[in-house]
Each structure stands twice: as C-alpha cells, then as structure tokens.
Amino acid sequence: MSQLAVTVIGPDRPGIIADVTEALVGTGVNLEDSTMTLLRGHFAMMIVCAGPFDEVKSALEPLRGELVITVRKMGPEHEHAPIGAPYMLSVHGADRPGIVAAVTRMIAAAGGTITDLATRLSGGLYVLTAEVELPPTAELEMLDRALEITAEELGVGVTLRPAESDEL
Amino acid sequence: MITDWSPARLDVQGAVLEVVRAPHPVLATESAEVDPLDPEMIQLAADLVATMRVSPGCVGLAAPQVGVAAQMFSLDVTNHPKTRTCHGVFVLCNAVVVEASRNEKAREGCMSVPDFTGDVKRATRLTVTGVLPGTKDEVTITTDAFEARALQHEIDHCNGKLFLDRVAGAHAVYPRKTYQ
Secondary structure, X not given: OEEEEEEEEEEOOOOHHHHHHHHHHXXXXXXXXXXXEEEOOEEEEEEEEEEOHHHHHHHHHHHXXXXXXXXXXXXXXXXXXXXXXXXXXXXXXXXXXXXXXXXXXXXXXXXXXXXXXXXXXXXXXXXXXXXXXXXXXXXXXXXXXXXXXXXHHHOEEEEEEEOOOOOO | OHHHOOHHHHOOOOOOOOOOOOOXXXXXXXXXXXXXXXXXXXHHHHHHHHHHHHOOOOOEEEHHHHOOOEOEEEEOOOOOOOOOOOOOOEEEEEEEEEEEEEEEEEEEEEOOEEEEEEEEEEEEEEEEEEEOOOOOOEEEEEXXXXXXXXXXXXXXXXXXXXXXXXXXXXXXXXXXXXXX
C-alpha cells in the first residue's frame, strides 16, 4: 500500500465523481483528503488516498479519454504544525497577469504560508481568496504596507485580516 | 424619527442612475463625508431611492455604486423574509457603526458584483448613527437580523469595501447561478 496522488480533470458532466470513486473503491482504496471542484466548465479532482498503485492505475484506465487522469506514488505524509495565527487574504480588481504571483510572494517573504487559495474570474473582475498562516515573528504592519504597495502597482484591492473562528 | 421619514420629504424627483460594477475604482475609494443639507446631496438621496426601487431584489444602494464617492446610502428591507426589525425606507448620510455584536454568517450578493456571491460573517445586533438627508440631527438606529446585515454592507461601500473583502474562507466566493 502506498500513499497515492490521483488527479482527474475533464469537461464537466453528471457522474464524474461517481465513476472515479466507484473505480477506486473496487481496488480497496480509502479516499483520504480530497478537493473536487468546477473550474471554468472543467471538473477537477485531487485525491490523496492509500492503495495499491498498479490496481488503482488500471482501474482508472477505462475512464481515460474524456478525463485526463494521473496516478502517482507519494512520499510519506509530512504534516507540519501550524506556523502561526490564521488570516484571510482577499484580493480583487481588474484582471491582469501576475496578481497571484506578486501577492503570494509578499506572503512568502514575510515567512507566511498559504494553506488554501481559490481564484475566480468573471467578466473583467478577478477575485483571489486565501487562507494564510503567519509566524508570530511576522511584522504585520510591514506586510500590510508591502501588500498595499503591491496592490497599488497591480491596480487591485487587498485585505488581510485575522480569520476568526467561534468555538461552540 | 427615522420611521417618520419618507423620500417625499426630499421634495425632489429622483433619477434612475447607472450602477457601476467592480473593478470600478470608485468602489474601492473611501468616500467623503457629506453635508446632508447640500441640495446636490438631497438630489443624490432621491436618485439612490429611485435607482434602488427599479432594481429587482435590491434592498440597499450606496452612493459609490452610482459612481459618487459620498458617504450616503439608501436602504429598504421591508417584506424581506429575513427581516425582523425594520425601519422602512430611508437614506442615511455619514453613517458609522457604534455597536455590533452576535456575528452570524450568511451569503450576500451585490449589484456591483453581479457574478459572485459570498459568505460573510456580520453582526446581527447593530447600532448605527447617521444623519437623514435634508436634516441636521443625528439619528441612532438599533436593529438586528437582515437590516443589520444590509446596513453593514452599505457602510462598507462608503468605506471602499466590498463583501469580497470580508468573505469567510478561501472557498466562500461562489459564481452566481443562473438557471436556464
């Protein structure tokens, strides 16, 4: 049994998830973490699962064609502890190349890590939302200022704020 | 009293204005305070109400949404199913939040961001102060539920913020669904 990374992408239609997961379950695979979403009409799945590599590969073979599928062996899991407090980052503005690269570079330069990120484009409006962890050593004011300058250069708006979670 | 107020008090005919959409820069601009007695601002108040009225489903409209960087918005959550406390139709100038509590998450849309909705956490108990157009006196509005949410959304517009700046997670922005 190895830990496998399975990716699937193809034009959306009803039944993609059912087809792929049915094929997987036949090999005795247990789905672990996954994300599955619609990206501009393409359905995209990323799955990490534990299972036999060869069986998984051949079980998915019949679905190749309309779906682009990859199966890869992964190294051992290496979860890192949270590096610091969680923040929400929002960026929106007129679409242009380089928004994600410039903004995420600023987060990385402050020692921050992005744990989740999504972008959406509709019409001329580009929207980026990300969950960010910042180390306690990060200079928040300096990061805010750096993001502001980057945003100004890109002609977009950026907001970084603590992600609240209510314990119930 | 805010509940005694009606757009008829403005004594001018409102015009329907074009609603601007993100990424228009006025939507990211912090608006200036306004003089509620200025005839131009009284006209703008009437225009906001008129534009809100002709827009299906619109419960609030802020001046930046019609291209004017002024701290003013119209609001009317009457008959909305999520409304509890309701102050009817009103326009507020220079509004500020003075008290906010009991956050709840709900999905919001905006005429200026027509292609997306987003989950936003906002206070459901709210006290706001501001001035009615054509008057000098400060009014205090204490409200809850949907009116509280709408007020915070409009006050955000006056501060150059959209709901996109407040969404609750990386996957909390959704393409707006239109069924064929």
